[in-house]
Amino acid sequence: MNEFEALYETILDRKKNPEEGSYTAYLFDKGLEKILKKVGEENTEVIIAALSQTNTDLVNELGDLFYHIFVLMAQKGVSLQEVEEELARRSKKKHNLKAERKPITNL
Secondary structure: OOHHHHHHHHHHHHHHOOOOOOHHHHHHHHOHHHHHHHHHHHHHHHHHHHHHOOHHHHHHHHHHHHHHHHHHHHHHOOOHHHHHHHHHHHHOOOOOOOOOOOOOOOO
């Protein structure tokens, strides 16, 4: 089991068996809106770290973002396997560059 799988399994366990004082249990108790707020906050912190902080800071913020994304996945019933399958499907595509949109000039 890799670190992502271990983290996701821990999150699923906290959802099923909430522990008093657990931040993960707190997020599940507060619900989807709180979880989404945290995903948004962590996403912003990743951007800031990437633009103006050290790689160590960026790694820490990425860890926070992954954690909160996994909480969101657990809340919505999305498994790691589903995401892995989607990524595998995408990796089989060839020539996947999206064409740039031409500006509309006839307005």
